[in-house]
Each structure stands twice: as structure tokens, then as C-alpha cells.
Amino acid sequence: MKKIKMIALTGILLSSTILGANTTVAQASSNKALSVDKSEIANNVIQVINELLNSSSTASNVNSQTKFSDLEDGQTMNVAPIFGQKTDTQFDNVLQGELNVVDGNEQLVSMVTSDKDSNGFPKTVKYTLDGVTKTITVNYNFARPIVSFTNNSQVMNFKDGTEKAAVEKAATDTANVKAISSNGANAKGETNSTSISAEISSDGKSVTFTPKDNYISGITAERTVNTYTEPNWTKINNSVDGTVNDPNDLNDTVLTNNNGNMYLLNTTNIKKADDGKTAIFNYKATAIDAAGNTVTDAISGEPITYTSGEQTINIDSSTVHPVITFKDKNSENVVYTAFPKDKTTFTTEDIEGLLPEKSGYALSGNYGDFTATAENNKQTYDVTKSVDTTVNYIDITTGNNVGSEKLQGNEGTPAVLTNVPENYKLVNQSDILQNLSSLTPSKDVYVKPKADSNSLNYTVTFRDKTTGKVVGTESQGTGNFGSYVGVTAPDGYALASVIDHGFILLKNDQKVTKYVVVADTPYNISYVDQDTGEEVSAQAGKGANESKIVLKAPTGYAFVNADDINYTIDKDTPTATIYVQKSDQTVDNIVSGYPHNGNIKIYDGNGKLNDDVVLSEGSSWIIDKTITINGAEYYRVATNQYVKASDVYKYTPLQTVAVTNGTNVTPVYNSKGQLIIDRALDVNTPWYTDRSATIRGKKMYRVATDEWIKASDSTLR
Incomplete structure (x- = not known):
């Protein structure tokens, strides 16, 4: 049978915009679907409200x-x-x-x-x-310049034996080091400029960089200088007790020198003796860091490698010599290799005991027992490294430490700053997300004092969007600098757009104009049971023509059509019939597929996959029944058509504004609750939201196609 691909119309995400997504769905095959309406995409893409952009203020205001x-x-x-x-x-x-x-x-x-x-x-x-x-x-109070390292240049690595003068020249080079100053042109209008100087320590292990601008010397920062010495080649042979099942067992093994240098080893030029009991070969050792990443030389840009002289090892195929390899789960690189002796069967506890105590790594996941044989003597395990990073908050106006925060997590994973000192804010908002690394157990993050937050006065004037005339009475009040002020339309009017819902308070005696439309269009909604044809409830009121309101189905009923949840007031059609049906889904009876997750598969009541139809990626559907099949939860979207609960999420439609809380930027998550590491929203900024959902146990509001913020990080207006 020919597969029918369902097409669902969805909202549009623009750069720096927010969306109100249309929940239109399409009929599934020839069966009776719970939602069958097809309509055009609603014109409800709303411009992000961020009046902080292109705004200015002076300290005289605050x-x-x-x-x-x-x-x-x-x-x-x-x-x-x-x-x-x-x-x-x-x-x-x-x-x-x-x-x-x-x-x-x-x-x-x-x-x-x-x-x-x-x-x-x-x-x-x-x-x-x-x-x-x-x-x-x-x-x-000039802000002190700070140092910025680019291209991961805060740590430089060199191969042992490089001339001292060459090392010092490369280590003190400022090509990838910048002095950054937030100070502007002076009182004469002359542009500010920056410079940076470097001084290497007497032991050659660090370089201190000092930034300056035309006004003040800045806050110093250090570059670490590492020297990778040649490995102790006999150490690996001692680790394996001089005997292996095969010389290739030594490939992708990790050797740690006495000075802490780590190398990934591979064997080359293997020559086996005629009797097969010994082998002569060379090691190639490539320097790696704690996460197993290849280390390159700062001068040549090439991986730091060493090659051994000829090595000899015994080959014994009659006795099992286990090789246990540990890979970092995040980087997928080898970080440690163990050659256990006098044992061939290992429990999870045995495997954990093979990891060095000071490595910081632990097994990731549950593993069964492993028994090594001559044919299969190697096993690989995923591990994660626990990282503790201390963040020091440095005031750029004084250079003083004004607080600290400890971040904990796994190697290579992002963490969110949550303890920025009171009355300070981050200089670089991107610092709100920190990538955890055992190579940086401590890190300086720069902050600056907030502006004085004395109460500022404001006056809001309302104008009819159609006539341009002033209507109602002025709204006056006070608030803090940088805060978001929500407004309420005069009686008989509605705010013309989401942008008119409020403003950012930036100065004293701020004058604001907001546009409204007449809210005198009546509407009458009749909720009719589609099975009996009888009216079960009614709703009436007045609003602005062409404005939208979110409807709620009568108690004990659910909407038949997902589009009916968002009702548009129309002066030419003052009455409407909305079909509902009895349902035990009294709340959260609308689901959506995950964006970027492909089409949604359909199953019958026995859990069998339906190859004839799919639902479009990201589309929304009304559900009227929940069942469990073989331990998995399913939702019914049509007659004998179900979707897996794991393929969709439940949500509640909204049409309102969420204003970010807190003192710094607000983290953003995707629809699966995963942190988006390259995106955050500014503090006290309003965002149109069209959905709320409980994701990973946390209530969240949607502000873009696949971007959500926690309800605890925002306030609805």
C-alpha cells in the first residue's frame, strides 16, 4: 500500500523572533481522525520584545x-x-x-x-x-581591561628539547591574546585603545599577561606552559608483565609518565620470531590531555609524538592476558588502559577497581560480568570524569574577588552559573554557561556593578491604533531601572499587539505610548457534543476584532479539532460552533511531536506499526485515550491509531508574555529538557509564549520553535 505522508502546518521561527505556532493537523488515511481540519498558517509570528536594544541611558537618571x-x-x-x-x-x-x-x-x-x-x-x-x-x-570608576584568550591559547604545549628561546617567544606571543576594555572614547572624543604585555615566569611554566587601555592598567591573566617529555618506554612492559596474547593488544593503550604526561601508544614495525614466542617492534606515542584529546605543539601545530627504539615482548597464546580499555563517554577517546593479572573474569566492582584512584573517572552505565578468553581478551568501558570547578567572580572596576561558586559535573559537559554576587552582573553574558574541564579547576569570570536601582517615574499614554487618538486615562507609576513594566488596556479596549503589553523602564519620567484597539466585538461560542449533536456548554463575551483567545473545553470533554483551542474573534461571524467529545483527558489533552525528530509513527491498539500513515514532524494532535502496551504508554489520536508517549510531549496552549527573572541571563532548553549551550535570554526581557509544558518534571514556557525557559526563571504577564 502506498504510504501517505501527513503534512501539518506549523509556526515559523525567525532570528531574534518568537512564534505563536499554529496547531493545524491533517486527516490520517481514510480513518476518522480526531482532528481533520486543514487551514493556512496563522499570521502569528511576533517580533521579540527587547526594547533594551538601541536604547541608551545616563547615570543621571538613576x-x-x-x-x-x-x-x-x-x-x-x-x-x-x-x-x-x-x-x-x-x-x-x-x-x-x-x-x-x-x-x-x-x-x-x-x-x-x-x-x-x-x-x-x-x-x-x-x-x-x-x-x-x-x-x-x-x-x-574606569572599568579595568581584561584578557581574552582565543583559539584555546590559554594553555600552550611544547615538545621537550625545543630551544628555550623559541619556547619563550611562542609562549609570550600575543597573537591569540587580546586586551578587552569597555571604556569608551575620552572627553575629547578620542578613541580608546588597548595594549597587552607578557612576562614569562622564572621556571618557564607560566606567562603573565597585563592588559592596559588609555586610562588604566587591567586585570592580569596567566597562560600555562606544558612541556611533554619522552615516555618511559619500559613502563608499559612492566604494566603488562612483559607478556601479551598478541603485540596488537598494545595498540590504543595509554601510558602516563612519572611527570604526569599522558600518551596514546600504538605499535609499529612488528616482527615476530619464527617460534612465535617473542616480537620486536616500535612504539609510537602521541601526547593526549586528561580527556584523551590529542595535544599539539604550539610552534609546529603538529601532534606531539615520540617513537621508541626497538622493544621486545613475549607472546603467549596459551594463557589469557586481559586488556581493559576505558573511554571517556563524552570525547569517546581512550583515557586509561589496564592489564590485570591473575584474573580472567571480572565483575563491575572488579572493573571499577582497575581505575586509578586519582583519575577522577567512574564507570558510566551498568555492565555485566566479563570473562576474557584467548579469542576475546579485550573489553572497552565508557567512563565519565567528575569535575569540580571553582569560579571566581572578579569586579572589573576594582580587580577584586567579590565572590565564588563551585560547579560540579562531568568532564566536557556544560554547567550554569547560579550564584552571581548580588548587585553585580556578568560582563560577558555568554559566561553564564561554563564548559567543565579538569584542565581548568578554577576560572575567573568578570562581573561589574549594577546601576543604582532607585525608583523611576513613568507615564503611559494609550492611543487607538485605528484613529490615532488618545483614549482612556494615563497610567502612571514607579519602578526600578531596567525592569519590565506590564500595562493594562483601558476599559473597552484591548492591547493592539504583544509588543504593547509592556516596556523596559530605562530613565526617570519615561514617557511611553501604547496602542490599543476597540474591544466591542461580541462572540458567542456553542460547545456541541459531536456524538449526540447536543449543546453541552456555551461561552459569550466581547473582545477586539481579529484577536485570539485560548478556549477551554467543558469539564469532562475534549476538543475534537486542535485548531479550535485558539479562537479568533470575527465581527462578521459572531457565533461559532465548537465540537467536543467526552473524554477522560480532562487536562493536557493536546500533544506535539518533537521538532527535528522526524515524522511521528502510528501504531494500532495492539502496538503494531502502521506502515500506511505517519504524522508530520512537530505536528499537534488532540488525544482522547491513554493505553499501555507491553509496558509502554500510547496516546490515541484517531480510530485505532496511537502514538508512543515517548515520541510526543503534552502541552497547554497559551497566548501571553513571559518575562525573564533573576539577575543574569536565563538558560534556554529544547523540548526534551536539554540545555542549549549557545543560547540564553537577557534578564528582564519579555518573550511571547504560546505553550506551557512539564518537561523532565519542570514547568516550562515555549518562546521559539524548540526553545523553552523554566517557569521558575520567568513571570507571566
Whole structure:
């Protein structure tokens, strides 16, 4: 029979946009499906709300006030630098608001600046009020430059025997080291520039880099210098007791030198004796790191390798010589090899005992017993390495350590920072995700103080989107700098779009205009049992024409058509009939296939695969029954048609805004609850969400086709 591929229409994901996905489905084969409606893609792709982009503010809007009466003559006041001003008047006006010295009526006190430094920043300010003059010294809190290593150049490796001068030249080279400064152009408008210097330690094991810009010296960072010495070739023969079943058993084995260098060994030029009892060969040793990755020489760019002289080993095929290989589960590289003696049968506990105590590795997964034979004397096991990384939070304005956090997990896996110091935020938001590595047991992450969060005033004016006229009364209030403020439409109106649901508060006395539409279109919905034709419930109300509302099926019933869940108010069609049917699926009765997971397979009531039909990837379906077949859970989507619960997820439709919480960026997960390591959402930013679901036991909101945030990391508006 010809296979029929179902096509489901889905929402569209744009770069930096959010989606409201259409849950349209198609009829399955000739059987009666629970949802059979076909319609065009809804025009509901919503632009991401992020008014922080292309916005600016000055410290005068948020700095705390200092009363002139409390000001001491001769004191020093710390302020944020004022970059890029072109005229004295411009600079002085901003500085006056930055210092924010006020009189008894909270009005700014006039001031005079003097004593400019080479960058045009005044170092002295005089205030005069009621015949009293006070002079203060201005200290500008420049951000200290930091060091950035590119191309994994914070660790450099060299082969032993390389000339000292060549090593020092390569180790101190700044081609892959940059000084990064967030300080801008000076008060004269002259562009800031950076430089970096390097100094190697007396033992040659590290290099200290010092960044600078035109204002201040930065925070130093170190590069580690490793030297890989030639392996002790006799060590491997001692490990195997000088005898193997076959010389090839020595391939892909790991040798660790006394100084900690690790090498992956392979045999070359094998020559067996005529009697087959001995073999002469060479070792080729390739340097590897703790995760089994090949180590390259920093000068040549080639893998660091050594070749032994001729080695001799005994061959004994009559006695079993087990070879146990351990591979890192994440990198899939060999990280350790054991040659156990006096035993051929191994339990899981025996295998665990072969791992060195200080290696940090442990078996990954459950393994049965292994018995080595002459024909099969080798076995490979996956292991994971437990990593503890201490993150030190460094204030870029002072260079001081302001806190720390310990991350724990497996080698090569991502971890999320959760303990950024209070009143600080990350300089680089990408630092929220850290890749755990035993090579970096500690790491510096740079933070900067948050802006003062005194209450700021705002006024919201509402305009009719159609007429442009102001409607309703102004909404006034206060909030903290950078916070998201949600708004409510005046009586008789609805907000015109998701963008009009709120705004980012960026300055004092902020004026905001939001657009609304008249919400006077009546609608009447009749819920009809499709089996009896009788009305079981009704719903009526008023709303904005062409706006959408999320419907809820009457108690004890479920929708027949997934599209009916999102109802569009239409002035030309004020009444609608929505078909429902009795169902024990009182909640979460709509499922969706996982994005990028291929078409969804269909099974009959006995769990037999239906080769005639599939559901389209990512499509959504109403379910009315849950059954268990051979221990696996299935959902019914049509007459005698079921999908595996493991192939879909349940969700609840939404049409609202989720605002990210916390003090730093919000992690993003896919529909299977896996952390997306190259994506995060900024703090206090609003995102349109069209679904909620419980994923891996956590309630989440969907903000893009396959991107979700935890409900605990956000607030619905």
C-alpha cells in the first residue's frame, strides 16, 4: 500500500523572533481522525520584545542624590566615566547629573569644573549654594581591561628539547591574546585603545599577561606552559608483565609518565620470531590531555609524538592476558588502559577497581560480568570524569574577588552559573554557561556593578491604533531601572499587539505610548457534543476584532479539532460552533511531536506499526485515550491509531508574555529538557509564549520553535 505522508502546518521561527505556532493537523488515511481540519498558517509570528536594544541611558537618571548640606568640603566622589562628549557644556551637564548634588528642594546645585586631566576629564568640581562653596575631587570608576584568550591559547604545549628561546617567544606571543576594555572614547572624543604585555615566569611554566587601555592598567591573566617529555618506554612492559596474547593488544593503550604526561601508544614495525614466542617492534606515542584529546605543539601545530627504539615482548597464546580499555563517554577517546593479572573474569566492582584512584573517572552505565578468553581478551568501558570547578567572580572596576561558586559535573559537559554576587552582573553574558574541564579547576569570570536601582517615574499614554487618538486615562507609576513594566488596556479596549503589553523602564519620567484597539466585538461560542449533536456548554463575551483567545473545553470533554483551542474573534461571524467529545483527558489533552525528530509513527491498539500513515514532524494532535502496551504508554489520536508517549510531549496552549527573572541571563532548553549551550535570554526581557509544558518534571514556557525557559526563571504577564 502506498504510504501517505501527513503534512501539518506549523509556526515559523525567525532570528531574534518568537512564534505563536499554529496547531493545524491533517486527516490520517481514510480513518476518522480526531482532528481533520486543514487551514493556512496563522499570521502569528511576533517580533521579540527587547526594547533594551538601541536604547541608551545616563547615570543621571538613576544615581542616588547627595544633599549639598551633607557634602563635605574636600571630599572625593566616585562616578562612572562619561565617554565621548564633544563639548565642555555637554560633558558638564552629564557630570552634574552623575554627581547629583541637590539643594533642599531636590534641585541640582550649579557647579564649575576645572583641572582637567590629559583625557579631558575634570578632576575638580566646585559647588556654590547660598554663598557657601565646597570643592570636591572627582574619581572616575574606569572599568579595568581584561584578557581574552582565543583559539584555546590559554594553555600552550611544547615538545621537550625545543630551544628555550623559541619556547619563550611562542609562549609570550600575543597573537591569540587580546586586551578587552569597555571604556569608551575620552572627553575629547578620542578613541580608546588597548595594549597587552607578557612576562614569562622564572621556571618557564607560566606567562603573565597585563592588559592596559588609555586610562588604566587591567586585570592580569596567566597562560600555562606544558612541556611533554619522552615516555618511559619500559613502563608499559612492566604494566603488562612483559607478556601479551598478541603485540596488537598494545595498540590504543595509554601510558602516563612519572611527570604526569599522558600518551596514546600504538605499535609499529612488528616482527615476530619464527617460534612465535617473542616480537620486536616500535612504539609510537602521541601526547593526549586528561580527556584523551590529542595535544599539539604550539610552534609546529603538529601532534606531539615520540617513537621508541626497538622493544621486545613475549607472546603467549596459551594463557589469557586481559586488556581493559576505558573511554571517556563524552570525547569517546581512550583515557586509561589496564592489564590485570591473575584474573580472567571480572565483575563491575572488579572493573571499577582497575581505575586509578586519582583519575577522577567512574564507570558510566551498568555492565555485566566479563570473562576474557584467548579469542576475546579485550573489553572497552565508557567512563565519565567528575569535575569540580571553582569560579571566581572578579569586579572589573576594582580587580577584586567579590565572590565564588563551585560547579560540579562531568568532564566536557556544560554547567550554569547560579550564584552571581548580588548587585553585580556578568560582563560577558555568554559566561553564564561554563564548559567543565579538569584542565581548568578554577576560572575567573568578570562581573561589574549594577546601576543604582532607585525608583523611576513613568507615564503611559494609550492611543487607538485605528484613529490615532488618545483614549482612556494615563497610567502612571514607579519602578526600578531596567525592569519590565506590564500595562493594562483601558476599559473597552484591548492591547493592539504583544509588543504593547509592556516596556523596559530605562530613565526617570519615561514617557511611553501604547496602542490599543476597540474591544466591542461580541462572540458567542456553542460547545456541541459531536456524538449526540447536543449543546453541552456555551461561552459569550466581547473582545477586539481579529484577536485570539485560548478556549477551554467543558469539564469532562475534549476538543475534537486542535485548531479550535485558539479562537479568533470575527465581527462578521459572531457565533461559532465548537465540537467536543467526552473524554477522560480532562487536562493536557493536546500533544506535539518533537521538532527535528522526524515524522511521528502510528501504531494500532495492539502496538503494531502502521506502515500506511505517519504524522508530520512537530505536528499537534488532540488525544482522547491513554493505553499501555507491553509496558509502554500510547496516546490515541484517531480510530485505532496511537502514538508512543515517548515520541510526543503534552502541552497547554497559551497566548501571553513571559518575562525573564533573576539577575543574569536565563538558560534556554529544547523540548526534551536539554540545555542549549549557545543560547540564553537577557534578564528582564519579555518573550511571547504560546505553550506551557512539564518537561523532565519542570514547568516550562515555549518562546521559539524548540526553545523553552523554566517557569521558575520567568513571570507571566
